[in-house]
Amino acid sequence: MLTGGPSSTGGVNRGPLLTEVGVVGAGPVGLAIAWRCAQRGLRVAVHDDRPGSGASQVAAGMLAPVAEAYFGERELTALLVDSAARWPGFAAELAGASGVDLGYRTEGTLVVGLTADDLAEAGRLWSYQRGLGLPITPLRPSALRDREPALATRVRGGAVAPGDHQVDPRRLVTALRVAAERAGVVFRPARVGALSEVDARVMVVAAGCGAAALTGLPVRPVKGQVLRLRAPGGGPPGFRHVIRGYADGEPVYLVPRDSGEVVVGATVEERADTEVTADGVLRLLRAAVELVPELTEYELVEAAAGLRPGTPDNAPVLGALPGRPGVLAATGHHRHGIVLTPVTADLLTDLIVTGEPDPALAPFTPDRFPKEPLWN
């Protein structure tokens, strides 16, 4: 087992350690690591004064490695594809272990363009994605509307990514907490101001944006505003696929849930506040109703903002912190925290148990960033 810190250096007798793995942060990533480690027989404690209160509370839960595959991010795309492939098994196992329905749905994703310009922009990306061998198939407008009659007649065209699924992130957090508790994970409901407060042989910093202050890693908050609508009459939404679109240059996604909820997101803003603004709500609503006009009749039940942990290269930070024995990072997941939860948990748990990093972690190690004065 990978160990580190003062307690592993021998010599000083600090008494019996209660915790082998201390996870800082009870979002999906931290909880999944804790659950996996406990399944491997490790004694695990999760430290968080407000579990599940971070970015996952606002996240839509798209599991979209294809639609999220972006120019110049091949290594990230490979990790997204890897993790998405783990999702069906992960979801089934977690639902079984927790008894919680995750809202995992496999109808797939439609990517659409409202105008000719929007379609041209989307088409460039589809070509790139198809060039990587990813499953995305352009559809004739008639075929698009056959799949989703709720789409506006103005929508010029689209494509289907059948393997891009969805899950409900709030249910995911609930399920992970239950499963982790059942597996023996201990929860410590206190805020961690410094890693020295955590008494464990291995520490995992899965604190989202909070990782910056705890580790000096270049993780910055990227604000996202998200709306939750509800279909009238208590029924499900009038469409089944996740719909991602460009509407007059405005990117938007619509995630329908069985409960009648539709998540509409998300702005991407280089800001650290969590205010909901007139501009954010207006842009999201305008784009949403342009793509799916029936949404005008929906109730607006929530408008919220969260902070994604962004990194200089938009990829997560996974692995041992240089110069900090026994401290691992699992943060910087930016817009991909939900889809990357299974692979992050599996690879970090393997690293903790074996002490050896999986080669898949190589592109994401914490030491890939130049050291700055902030590092400590």
Added chain:
Amino acid sequence: MLTGGPSSTGGVNRGPLLTEVGVVGAGPVGLAIAWRCAQRGLRVAVHDDRPGSGASQVAAGMLAPVAEAYFGERELTALLVDSAARWPGFAAELAGASGVDLGYRTEGTLVVGLTADDLAEAGRLWSYQRGLGLPITPLRPSALRDREPALATRVRGGAVAPGDHQVDPRRLVTALRVAAERAGVVFRPARVGALSEVDARVMVVAAGCGAAALTGLPVRPVKGQVLRLRAPGGGPPGFRHVIRGYADGEPVYLVPRDSGEVVVGATVEERADTEVTADGVLRLLRAAVELVPELTEYELVEAAAGLRPGTPDNAPVLGALPGRPGVLAATGHHRHGIVLTPVTADLLTDLIVTGEPDPALAPFTPDRFPKEPLWN
């Protein structure tokens, strides 16, 4: 004093009556009547399980007899003008009696049109209003922008109604409750399901939309959705006047408060629910930012819907119910409840004290509607 009901018919000794005036409904109208009656030495009780929870909670508080003067509503306009003239004295007296700042502001109202079509529509109404001798003055675009530089450069023109003021309805309710209590009014925090539950010599039904079920009056709910924005940085909004406008055919108003709040309203929907909808929010935000672009940067702090008590002729119902001795109505104020509060309170109190209706009440008597089966 006007009296009625079983207790005034003599004969049966029901013991000493505790209450001379029972007011059903603790919105601004009911509270102001109760306060005025208590000032005249009457024993008053106000019955409401949720004081101040009705339309006033959502209202913007424009005191706008001129901008609200509409074709074919001359008698209502006269009442609005009468009440607006009472507002300065009413506000000063109430602030003194309660110690509560009402947020009463006298910068006046600008009425603007975004497009040439919007301006043409507004101009027709200004001509009508000026024909009635009401103070509204068209402004050159340069003069309009001198008064409010925050207006979009696209705004084609406007007019100023210097006598159309504003008050904060939530503060108004607070002030009226304090003043009424100090004047000896008793509050009974129970829901009134039927007038027979109220033991008083005179009853005043000031229950907004609830008056329909209590009296059979043709009062219907008219839904309004309203947003509350907040200026960034903790300062006041970047404009001082109330701004009423037409933006691509969409009517909207913007009411700035010293606290930094801007009320954006309001939809007018023939519905009885209080759901906030995507369409309502989208229309209000779009119109608002088209007139005052800086609002895009404002925080959206609240989206809510309320139900105005509408009547067949859009005018309030004020006076004795036919066939119901001792029962008075003070409801049906529709979009004008705040501005009409002083005149309603004064005229109803005079009627209760003297037993004689003021001639100004004649156009608004409850018996002006044809009887329907619902009447009881």
